[in-house]
Amino acid sequence: MLAFFISSAQTMNAEPAMADTFRSEGKIFVVIAVLSIIFICIISYLVYLDIKLKKLEKK
Amino acid sequence: MIKWWKILGALLILYTIVWGLQNSVPRLDILNETIRNVYYHVPIWFAMLFQMGVSVWFAIKQLSKNDLKSDILSDQAAQVGLFFSIPGLLTGCMWAKFTWGTWWTFEDPKLNGVAIAVLIYLAYFILRSSIIDELKRARISAVYNIFAFVMMNVFIMILPRLTDSLHPGNGGNAKFAQYDMDSSLRTVFYPAVIGWVLISLWILDIKHRMALLKHKQNED
Numbered sequence: 001m002l003a004f005f006i007s008s009a010q011t012m013n014a015e016p017a018m019a020d021t022f023r024s025e026g027k028i029f030v031v032i033a034v035l036s037i038i039f040i041c042i043i044s045y046l047v048y049l050d051i052k053l054k055k056l057e058k059k
Numbered sequence: 060m061i062k063w064w065k066i067l068g069a070l071l072i073l074y075t076i077v078w079g080l081q082n083s084v085p086r087l088d089i090l091n092e093t094i095r096n097v098y099y100h101v102p103i104w105f106a107m108l109f110q111m112g113v114s115v116w117f118a119i120k121q122l123s124k125n126d127l128k129s130d131i132l133s134d135q136a137a138q139v140g141l142f143f144s145i146p147g148l149l150t151g152c153m154w155a156k157f158t159w160g161t162w163w164t165f166e167d168p169k170l171n172g173v174a175i176a177v178l179i180y181l182a183y184f185i186l187r188s189s190i191i192d193e194l195k196r197a198r199i200s201a202v203y204n205i206f207a208f209v210m211m212n213v214f215i216m217i218l219p220r221l222t223d224s225l226h227p228g229n230g231g232n233a234k235f236a237q238y239d240m241d242s243s244l245r246t247v248f249y250p251a252v253i254g255w256v257l258i259s260l261w262i263l264d265i266k267h268r269m270a271l272l273k274h275k276q277n278e279d
Contacts, residue, residue: 016088028080035076043069046261047061053268054060 065264068257075099075251085241089158097244100150102251103143106259108215110140111180111208113263118204121197130197131274133204134187135266139259141180148173159225169226172214179207 019028079098087094114136121129151170152162165171186203190196219226240248 016086017091018086019092032077032080035080036073039069039073039076046065046258046265049265050061050065050261053265053272056272057268 064257065261068254068261071250071254072258075247075254079247079251082243082247084243093154093158094244096150096154097240098247098251100147100154101248102255103147103150105252106255107140107143107147108211109256110136110143110259110263111211114140115204115208118201118208121201125194125198127193127197127274128271130201131270132267133201135270136263137180137183137204139263139266141177141184142262143259144173144177144180148177164225167219167225168222169215169219169224172218175214176207176211179210183207 075098079095084092084094114133117129117133117136121127121133151173155164156162163170183200183203187196187200190199
């Protein structure tokens with residue numbers, strides 16, 4: 001009887017699935033690092049283009 | 060050497076990548092963790108709309124002052140805007156597949172509107188390339204640009220609100236509260252919008268300077 005109540009209480013409180021453990025111990029920081037590296041590379045390329053263009057404009 | 064607002068834009072987006080993947084978000088069924096796409100998919104479209112705004116602004120300037128430099132900028136801004144619609148569409152398809160269950164649905168007025176808006180702007184570039192005389196091209200494409208901007212706003216901003224849409228914040232009035240955004244979403248979403256608008260301006264800056272150089276070369 002008690003077990004039934006506990007299990008029904010659990011189903012009632014069923015929350016939408018979220019990646020909780022994925023974030024707490026699932027090495028999500030590796031993904032964040034990878035995305036950051038990609039983004040920094042793209043931005044560096046924009047900086048490179050910007051500087052190169054400046055040189056062309058001075059000519 | 061690099062302007063401060065360009066660095067600011069890059070830092071804001073970096074912040075949305077680092078913090079946007081680990082902050083706590085509202086727990087919603089079906090959406091689950093994909094709610095985080097709000098930080099990346101939506102600002103891309105904001106950048107697109109912003110660029111089209113820049114484009115129409117300089118189209119009007121070209122009509123009132125009749126100078127070719129505004130026409131060049133107007134053209135480049137429309138190109139950057141159209142470019143941003145590509146990742147916007149692709150990320151939208153991806154998100155739709157895993158939440159609405161389909162890559163594309165013609166039931167949603169926002170998707171139809173966006174498809175039409177992209178076609179309208181494609182026609183803008185075809186129109187430009189079909190006129191050889193520079194001044195004539197500048198004037199005609201500026202007039203078409205104003206038409207395109209108005210039509211885009213009708214199809215993306217107005218019509219989806221008149222009917223039901225799968226997109227939040229549509230089908231009803233335009234109050235931002237309808238986006239169901241809580242404060243934790245806003246702390247990443249707003250910087251993301253500003254960041255992507257600044258990055259799109261940076262790309263426009265580079266493209267514009269390149270086009271000016273080319274224009275100067277042709278004159279010599």
